Amino acid sequence: GDSVTQMEGPVTxxxxxxLTINCTYTATGYPSLFWYVQYPGEGLQLLLKATKADDxxxxxxxxxxxxxxxxxxxxxxxxxxxxxxxxxFCALDDYKLxxxxxTTVTVRA
Amino acid sequence: DAGVTQSPTHLIKTRGQHVTLRCSPISGHKSVSxxxxxxxxxxxxxxxxxxxxxxxxxxxxxxxxxxxFPNYSSELNVNALLLGDSALYLCASSxxxxxxxxxxxxxxxxxxxx
Numbered sequence: 001g002d003s004v005t006q007m008e009g010p011v012t013x014x015x016x017x018x019l020t021i022n023c024t025y026t027a028t029g030y031p032s033l034f035w036y037v038q039y040p041g042e043g044l045q046l047l048l049k050a051t052k053a054d055d056x057x058x059x060x061x062x063x064x065x066x067x068x069x070x071x072x073x074x075x076x077x078x079x080x081x082x083x084x085x086x087x088x089f090c091a092l093d094d095y096k097l098x099x100x101x102x103t104t105v106t107v108r109a
Numbered sequence: 110d111a112g113v114t115q116s117p118t119h120l121i122k123t124r125g126q127h128v129t130l131r132c133s134p135i136s137g138h139k140s141v142s143x144x145x146x147x148x149x150x151x152x153x154x155x156x157x158x159x160x161x162x163x164x165x166x167x168x169x170x171x172x173x174x175x176x177x178f179p180n181y182s183s184e185l186n187v188n189a190l191l192l193g194d195s196a197l198y199l200c201a202s203s204x205x206x207x208x209x210x211x212x213x214x215x216x217x218x219x220x221x222x223x
Contacts, residue, residue, distance in 0.1 A: 099151030
């Protein structure tokens with residue numbers, strides 16, 4: 001079945017560092033791909049999405065490109081802030097969401 | 110506009126008991142999905158309901174059941190609770206039960222089974 005493999009954490013960075021979280025997927029069809037973020041004690045918030053190959057999703061300085069040839073959807077941000085500390089989940093959608101295990105990111109001032 | 114609301118926020122039960130979790134979707138959304146998130150893992154799909162009918166079911170035992178009401182709110186029921194049912198239960202709503210529809214999540218109900 002459809003599945004997502006996500007880079008394991010935790011990841012600890014200094015403020016203004018570059019962040020990348022790897023995500024690869026396995027799917028029989030052409031799913032939409034998402035990145036969700038979960039702050040401590042909260043539910044999931046949609047960070048960005050891409051619905052077809054070569055689409056680039058972006059939001060709040062985060063970007064991810066839907067790469068069909070490498071079945072990847074890596075998340076990147078050029079300069080992280082302390083407020084970016086959270087758990088990040090890669091997910092694919094074929095009416096239900098299949099999530100990766102999550103990557104905990106801690107940004108230190 | 111209110112987002113997805115879930116109640117209660119926290120719940121403590123003992124093994125063998127029954128629990129009911131509630132979810133109100135975003136106004137105008139007709140689809141509700143339930144997910145279980147065990148500590149340290151990604152959410153796992155349990156059910157999806159659309160227009161009061163079950164449209165999808167994940168790999169969970171029959172102890173888990175759900176329903177959707179005419180106002181599109183939903184309940185998740187879990188019978189004969191086990192320690193392993195301790196988790197954050199998330200509800201998500203979307204406008205339709207179709208792929209590529211964005212799902213919006215509530216803050217979840219944290220269930221602890223002792």
